Amino acid sequence: MTKASQGFLGTGPGARNLAFSAVALAVGLGAGVPQLALAQSYSFSNVRVEGNERVDASTVATYADIGRGETVSAARLNDAYQAIVDSGLFESVELVPQGGTLVIKVTEYPTVNRISFEGNSRIKDEDLQRIIQSQSRRVYSPATAEADVAAIIAAYEQSGRIAATVTPKIIERSENRVDLVFEIVEGAVVEIERISFVGNRAYSEGRLRRALGTKQAGILRRVIRSDTFVADRIEFDKQVLRDFYMSRGYVDFQVLSVTPELTRNRDAYLLTYNIREGQKFHFGSVTTSSDLSEIDPDEFMAAAKVSEGDTYTPLAIENTVARMERLAVRKGLNFIRITPRITRNDRDLTLDVEFVVEKGPRVFVERIDIEGNATTLDRVVRRQFRTVEGDPFNPRQIRQTADRLRALGFFANAEVSAREGTSPDQMIVDVNVEEQPTGSLSFGLSYSQIDGAGAALSFSENNFLGRGQYLSFRLDTGTDNATSRFVFVEPAFLGRNVRFRFAATYAQTDSGNYDSEYDTQKIEISPSLEFPISENGRFELRYAVGENTFKNYEGSSSYLQAEAEDPGQTYSKIGYGFTYDTRRSGLDPNSGIVLKFNQDYAGLGGDLEFVETTALAGAQQMVWNEEVTLRAELEGGVLSMLGNSKSRVTERYFLNGKIRGFDGNGLGPRDGADKEALGGNMYAVARFEAEFPLGLPAEYGITGGLFADFGSVWGLDDGGAIDDSFHLRSAVGFSVFWKTPIGPLRFNFSNAVIKEDYDKEQNFDFTVSTKF
Known part of the structure; x- marks a missing residue:
């Protein structure tokens, strides 16, 4: 060269x-x-x-x-x-x-006339140009060219092409100039054929594989592209394993070694983790102490949410420290430091924890410097801090701020660090972020047994104009329906921890949808405010105004014919909702609950006056060493019409999608010669499900499930001779879950075991969705 x-x-x-x-x-x-x-x-x-x-x-x-x-x-x-x-x-x-x-x-040395790349298809020329250091109209340097070769090879290795080769060549031109050409042979992608573990006793290899960020492609790697080998990802996965075991009480867990090994044909990797689990520990005694006269240890102890016998997890310690610090702030006590002191008891495998409340150093936040946010406004980053300039400096809050910034999804990377300021008691907080694309435009196809084939066009932007706002528009069309929806969300309304949401919806269904003999149309505009009221609870206030239209009725039901005489009815309603969800933030990683309660009152104008109340309680628990996931949900709703208002099919419940084994509009009160579904003013549903492995290789992405659904919909306004009383329905079945490149598929095989003669069953259904 x-x-x-x-x-x-x-x-x-x-x-x-x-x-x-x-x-x-x-x-x-x-x-x-x-x-x-x-x-x-x-x-x-x-x-x-x-x-x-x-x-x-x-x-x-x-x-x-x-x-x-x-x-x-x-x-x-x-x-x-x-x-x-x-x-x-x-x-x-x-x-x-x-x-x-x-x-x-x-x-x-000659001058570089031009730089070109040959043989590349997986990485574009402009992307390679950003990787290398050599530049046109600069002096040619062999050392720089060799460094460029290493950088290009590293880029291909990051995409799993470890066999890629790059050869730099120069072509001499006149006037002591050369063309620099990088000849590239990309090679094939090297997938991970197998991820195995040595030393695991408490959890199976399948469960540990699900925890890792790296996935295996298995023996079908030439067909199933699951994951490529990236050496830098091993350290991340080692930390994931540590967090997995630590959150389950295994405080002595170690990753002894990770051995990547190429297969004989050098076309796949075999990845082996050699681990040491250790013993599982639980919390022993949990106490609080302090030498400060203004501190009541019992009051701070009440903030702890852990008790003796619970499985030890660092998250419980972290959350308790945060709660005690917030309590100190509410009491007007500054520079309070909570130090957890842990005593290990190997005999009974417990850890005693003493939370010591003491005075910390008097250090303040001098300023917060933000770099790297070319699009995102400074205030979007700053509102992730719980402190401002002049507040006491808290290292734990700085770490939590970095986590919140990464969770926004606006940045590919976010680093938050602190350094000494103009004096030893002043700290400067440095924030360095790397922005990433936050918008998407997608076109999708979908199919379900109920809605048939459909298409969807959607646009969304999670960081609108760099303000941290969410904006989306979606258009869905099906065989007999169409829906368009616009949503705007301001997550920090008026600079507060209040989420403002504005939604506008237009939906219509045509005759033939669920075998109905009428068309419907709905137009609604709904603003709302949502804010936290506890660590896992949120409260929402909302208002909605809209119109429901019921028209073009061609059936034989006198009950529906009477409703069709007044095709369009407007409503104006105000409501509230409460949500409590621990599925992602609970101390027990194997379980979680969700509670929802909503109530709306219509009567502030319009044609309708009613009170609608709905509630849902759900729980999830992983059992048998986290191999089986159990889920249960109870859901119900009541539509109470007031004054002279009467419910119509546009307001009543039909349980579509809420209970399996029945067709769309397949259960509930019926009327007319064709037994047309009327819906009901009340419904109640109980759903139970278990998901478990089927013994197939994990790379197939196939698991199974059993389910049992119970429920009913009933109650009409002036039903007369129509049987609108409560009749229990039940269905049981088997599900197959399949994670595919085009999206998650679910196949339900069901059988209605408790039903009425006029109910319509659906013994099989599946859903598929994809975007491209």
């Missing part, structure tokens, strides 16, 4: 070591060899540079740094030679003393 040096001295390491000999030979013109070896010092009254075209002679002399008349040794001349070579500007360098003149002969 490099042209051969033309001077007496080359530029390679061996040639550089001969610099002294070269100088000695040059000085000894007309003298014998013994006198050359004894020469020790030289003096030059002039320095002449030859062979330079672009680089000024004075620049070369500056690199040599030999002054006029200065006495220099042979070693000093060698240093001058080395300095000129290290400048990276010359292909060859030669120092020739000629009496009182030092002649520096150089051959300049």
Whole structure:
């Protein structure tokens, strides 16, 4: 790649070591060899540079740094030679003393005319250009070109192409210019064939694989592209394993080694984790103490949510410290530090925890510096802090701020650090973020047994105009229905921890949907405010105004015919909702609950007056070493019409999607010669489900499930001879869950075991959704 040096001295390491000999030979013109070896010092009254075209002679002399008349040794001349070579500007360098003149002969590196890439298809030219350091119209450097080769190969290794090769070549042009070409052979993607564990006793390999960020493709890796091998990801997965075991009480857990091994054909990796689980620990005694007179230990102890016998988890410690710190702030106590002191009891495998409430150092936040946010406004980043300039400095809150910034989804990376400010009691908080795309435009296809085939077009932006706002528009069309929806969300309304949401919806269904004999249309505008009221609870206030239209009825039900006489009815309603959810933030990683309660009152205008109340309670628990997931949900609703208002099919419940085993509009009160579904003003549903592995290789992404659903919908306004009383329905079945490249599929095989004669069953259904 490099042209051969033309001077007496080359530029390679061996040639550089001969610099002294070269100088000695040059000085000894007309003298014998013994006198050359004894020469020790030289003096030059002039320095002449030859062979330079672009680089000024004075620049070369500056690199040599030999002054006029200065006495220099042979070693000093060698240093001058080395300095000129290290400048990276010359292909060859030669120092020739000629009496009182030092002649520096150089051959300049050519200029890069253009840079091109050949053989690449997986990584685009513009992306490769950003990776390399060589640039057009700059001096060509072999060392830089070799570094570019390493950078390109590293980029391919990150995408799993470890066999990629890159060969740099130069094509000589006129006027000492060259074209630099990187010839690339990308090679095939190397998938992970197997991830195995040695030393695991409490949890199976399948459960541990599900915890890792890296996934295996298995023996079907040529068909199922699951994950490529990335060496840098191993450290992340090791930390994931530590967190997994620590959250389950295994405080001595260690990853002893991780061994990646190529298969014999070098087309896949075998990844082996050698781990040591240790013993499972529980909380022993949990106490609080303090030497401060203004602190009541019992009051702070009440903030702890852990008790003796609970499985030990660092998250419980962290949450308790946070609660105690918030309590201190509410009591007006600054610079309070909560220090958990842990005593280990190996005999009974418990950890005693003492939360010591004490005075911390008086350190303040001097300022918060934010860098890297070219689009996102500073205030979006700042509102993730629980402190502002002038507040007491809390290192734990700084760590939590970094987690909240990463959770926003606006940044590819977010780092928060602290350093000393203008004085020892002042700290400067540095925030460095790397932004990433936050918008998406997608087109999707879907199919279900109830709705049939459909298409969807959606646009969403999670960081609208860099303000942290959410904006979306979605259009869904099906065989007999169409829905469009616009949503805008401001997560920090008026600078507070209040979420403002505005939604506008238009939906219509045509005759034939669920075998109905009428069309419906709904238009609604709904603003709302939502804010936290506890660690896991949120409260919502909302208002909605809209119109429900029931038209083009062609059936035989006198009950529905009466409703169709008034096709459009408007409503104006105000409501509230409460949600309590521990599925992601609870101390027990194997379980979680969700509670929802909503109530709306319509009567602030419009044609309808009613009170609607709905509630849901759900729980999830992983059992049998987390191999089986149990889920249960109870749900119900009541629509109470007030005044002269009467419910119509546009307001009543039908349980579509809430109970399996029945067709759309397949259960509930019916009327007319064709037994048309009327819906009901009340419903109640109980759903129970278990998901478990089927013994198939994990790379298939297939699991099974059993379910049992119970429920009913009933109650009409002035039902008359129509049977609108409560009749229990029940269905049981088997599910197959399949994670595929086009999205998650679910197949339900069900059988209605408790039903009415007029109910319509659906023994099989599945859903599929994809975006591209």
